[in-house]
Amino acid sequence: MQIHETADTFDLPDKRVWVVGDLHGNAGWIQTLLPAMRRHAPSLRTILQLGDYGFDHGHLGTHPVDYWSKRAGIERVLVTLGNHEEWDHITAAQENAPGMAIRVSEVVWLLSRPFRFKIAGREVLSLGGASSVDKAFRTAGKDWFEEELITERMEAAAITGGPADLMLTHESPTAAVPEVQRLLMNNPHEFPPEALAISAAQRERVQRVADAALPHLHMHGHMHVFGDLERDDGRSVVSLDRDTFAGNAGVLDMATLSFEILPLADIRGWR
Template identity: 25%
Template sequence: MTAIRIIGDVHGKFRDYRDIIRDVPRSIQVGDMGVGFRNRFGEPTANPPYDSMSRGDHKFIRGNHDNPQACERHPYWIPDGSFVPATNGDMQTGIYCLGGAVSIDKAWRTQGLDWWPDEECSYAELERMIDDYAAIKPDVVVTHDCPSSIANEILSAFNMKKIEDGSRTRVALERMLESHQPREWFFGHWHVSLSFVRGQTRFTCLNELEHVDVDI
C-alpha cells in the first residue's frame, strides 16, 4: 500500500495549501480549492500554486466554490467521475472522485464572479457516474459533498437547520452508497470535522485545510 494525503476545502488559502503538500509526494484536495474566482472588477484572483503541485502528484476535485470552466483548464484537476488507480495500478484499491455541490448562499453571490450555474453535474452525467461506480466498486471515495443520509447525520450532530436545496449530487451519492459501500469515504463542503462508521464505510468530513493520510 501507498499513502496519499486527502485535504479539506482550501478556499483560496494557497500559502497554507503549499505547506500541507510540501512533505508528501501525492495528495487529493476535496474541492472548494478556490479556482477561477474574479474580483468585483472582473479581474482573476490568485489560482492554485502550479509550481508546488507540479513537484509531486497533487490534484484536486471541484467544489461548488470553484469555476467549472477554469477547473477544466487546470492541469491538476480530476474530472468528475474519475477513478484514480493506486500507484501499483491495482484497480480495486484506487480512488473514485466526484466533485460539485449546491451553494445554499447563491442568492448572495454573483454569477460568473463567485457562483456558477453548472456547480453540479447534470442528471445525465450523474446517471452515467452511478453506473460506472457500481461497476468499479472502489475501495476509497473522495467527493466534495456526501450522500443524503450522511448529510442528515451531520445536520443532527451539529444541530444545523435543514435547508431544502434540491441537491441532485447528494441523491446520486446516496444511490452509489446503496450499490456499494467502500472502505473509506472522504468529503468536505460542510466546514466541520467528523469521522464515523456506517455499515462497512468510514466517513470522514474534513474541515477547511484539515488533512489525513490514507493507505491505498
Template identity: 30%
Template sequence: MIDPRPIAVFGDWHGNLGWALTAIGSAAREGAHTAIHVGDFGFDWPGRKRGRFEAKLNKYLVDLGLTLVVSGGNHDNWDTLANLAVDIDGLAAVRSNIRILPRGGRTMLEGLAVGGLGGAFSVDYKQRTEGKDWWRNEEPTQEEATALVAGGPLDILITHDAPAGVPLKGDFHLSEALAKDAERTRTLIREVVDSTSVPHLLCGHWHQRRTYELNHPNGTITRVDVLNKENSRHGNGVLVWPSLSPLRIDPLEISGTKRQ
C-alpha cells in the first residue's frame, strides 16, 4: 500500500523567516501539501515590520502549493487570533495559504480529525509589555477545552504546551508560584487528553525534541511528540503519514538554502 502524502508538523519558529522558508521548502520536497505549526509562530507581531513575516511566507507557500495551519503559542498575537472569523471548515484565513486553527476548534486535514488547544503561560511575562510581546489571554480556557472534548474523537491534538505527566526540564528556575501558574495549562491539556484518549499529540514550547507515551485506564496510549525550535535541523519538524493507525511519524530533515 502506498502512503498518501504526509502532513508536516513544525515546532516554534519565533518569526524567523529564513528558517521558516527553509522548513516549508523541506516539507514540500517530501511531498507535503499541508503543514501544521504548533505555536510561537511569531504571528502578527507588532512593530514596524508587522505582517512582513506572514506575507513573505505566504508567497512561498503559494509558489509551493502548500497550506500552513497555525495553532497559536504564547508568543503569538492573541488580540488578533481571538477575533478571527472561523470558516465552515473550522479554520480562520489570515492569508491565502495561511490558516488558523482556533483554540477549542477542530478541522479535517488529509482525512484526519485535528483539534487545537494552543497557548501557554509565559513565565517571563513580567519582563514583557502587554500588547507588544505579551497577551493576557495567552492561555487556553476551560470553556475551550470543554468545547473541544464535546466535539468527539480526534486523530491528532495540536497544543503549544505539553500535557502534565510528560517529563520535561525547562531553561528557567521558577519560584513555587510561577511553577504553579505554568502547570495550569499543562493540567488542562492533560484533562483533554484523558477525556478523548487522543492517540497523537504534537506540541512545542519546551525547545527540545522528546517523545513520550501516556497510558490511559482503558488501555489506549497517547503518543506525545514535543518538537524543538528553529535551527534544530532534525528536531523542529516531523512528517505524519495519515494512512496507518497508529500514525507513522518520521523525522523531517530541514535543509536547503535559506531564503529571505
C-alpha cells in the first residue's frame, strides 16, 4: 500500500456531504451508487465512509473508487475504518504515519484512530474499528485481524480530544437504534457467545467516547441495518445499512446535522 500524502487534520468548507455505510469492496455497487449521487446532488464533493470499505489499494491501474468518484465530481473519500479491511497492509502504512490521515489513491484517505477534523466549522471525531463477530468462520491473519479492534489507547485518545459535533464510527454505541437492539437480541446468524462478548466490549468503548465527546449526531455502519434514534438529551444516532440495500447512503447537512437518505429506487434508477 502506497502513501501518496498525509494530513494531520482537514478543514473542509463543504456545507453538505455524503455519508456512506459499509461497501465491502463491492465495485458493482460503486458503479451504481456514485452516478446516482451525481444525479441527486452534483455539487457535493466529499464522502464520509463508515468502514468495511474493503477495497484493495495494493494493485496497479485505475481504481474503481477513483474512476467513479471523478465522474461523480467527488474530490475526497474519507474512510473511518471498519473490521473487514486489508489490515495486513493498512497497519504498516499507518505505523509509518502515526496519527495521520493517509491518502492511498487519488481520492481515498484512510483516517487514523482517532482522527479529528472540521467540516463547515463543525468538529468531527472519527474512531474506526470493530470486532468481527463472524471470526469463527474466518482465518486469523487472512480474513480477520487483531488490529481491527478499538484499543484502550484509542479510546483514551478520542476522549482526550474533547467535545465533537459529529462522531463517525464503524461500531455501534450501546445506546443503539431500535433496529440494532433487535438484531443484537435475536442474533439471527447465531454468532458464538465469545464473539458477541468481544463485540459488546467494543460497543462499550464507543459509548464511553460518545458520552465524553457528546456529539449532536453519531453515525455508524457495521450492523447492516438502517435506523435512527433521537435520545432524550437531544443527541441523535444513525445506523447505515450495507452495500446494495436501502439506507446505505445519504446527504448530511452540516449546518443542521440533519441526514436525508438517498432512496434505493433513485440509486437503482427505478424512477
